[in-house]
Amino acid sequence: MRAPGIVHHGTRRRRAAYRRAVWSGAEVLVTVGVVLLLLVVHQVWWTNRQAQHNAERKVQALEREWGAPAPGSGDPDASAGPGAGKDGEGKSAEGKSGAGGGGRSTGRLSSSGAGRAGVDSGRTRPRWSQAYAVLGIPRLSLRVPVAEGVSKPDVLNKGYVGHYKGTQQPGQAGNFALAGHRNTHGEPFRYLPRLRRGDTITVETRTAVYTYTVDRTLAQTSPRDGGVIRPVPRSTVRPSYGYSEPGYYITLTTCTPEYTSRYRMAVWGKLTAMRPR
Known part of the structure; x- marks a missing residue:
């Protein structure tokens, strides 16, 4: 007969230590997973809730400041606005495009080469990061403040839409260009691809309500494509997209695809009506 195996106390201690190490490692992994999950929930859900609430309150504050929301602002009974430039082929506007905006889903693009003309005489230039207008998109059931600048902490992360410095103001000849988050921080432009x-x-x-009509969409371009926010918007990356003559334009930009900041998309519209409040 074979003698029964002898298990030394040292072997038992090593096995127990190994089991404790495995168990402790599993606990650490579970804890890290829970923390990461909470961070994701905070970023995707809580920041959205905070920013959306903040934006809604700002819209209400602006309406109180102005007296009341403009009746029928989604479809104002307005006289025809200035005619936009005719579509057509032509050479793309020349000029350098600066570095693209960095943050996740901000939709920022370079404003280098954008309109240099100032605001109309008699108008006061909005202060940096100040909310001074309300953007409404009936198809998206969206009403969101417009603030000066495209700073993430001061504008975009508050759930606002930001106005590119150097582009025109609402109703002016040229290009009124805006950026907004597509995901997180209120994500006002999440459903921008639904526009037709x-x-x-x-x-x-x-003082006024301006109505623009969506005309064209550039589904994807580089973050460095500053041509889309020039006074006569035309992509420098995809020159077949854009315009060749002066007009009264609006440009909405955001990141694409969702949950990335690799590319940008742009929606262009033309001013078709305006009326005093």
Whole structure:
């Protein structure tokens, strides 16, 4: 007969230590997983809730400041606005495009080469990061503040839409260009791809309501494609997209695809009506 195996106390201790190490490692992994899950929930859900609530309160504050929301602002009974430039082929506007905006889903693009003309005489230039208008998109059931600048902490992360410095103001000849988050922080432009030609976009200010009509969409371009926010918007990456003559334009930009900041998309519209508040 074979003698029964002898298990030394040292072997038992090593096995027990190994089991404790495995168990402790599993606990650490579970804890890290829970923390990461909470961070994702905070980023995707809580920041959205905070930013959306903040944006809604700001819209209400602007309406109180102006007296009341403009009646029928989604489809104002307005006289025809200035005619936009005719579509057509032509050479793309020349000029350098600066570095693209960095943050996740901000939709920022370089404004280098954008309109240099100032605001109309008699108008006050909005202060940096100040909300001064309300953007309305009926198809998306969206009403969101428009603030000066495209800073993430001061504008976009608050759930606002940001106005590119150097582009025109609402109703002015040239290009009124805006950026907004597609995901997180209120994500006002999450459903921007749903816009179709003929949809209306309104911009309400203290003194007037401007109605733009969606005309064209550039589904994907580089973050460095500053041509899409020039006074006569035309992509420098895909020159077949854009315009060749001056007009009264609006440009909405955001990141694409969802949950990435690899590319940008742009929606263009033309001013079709305006009226005083």
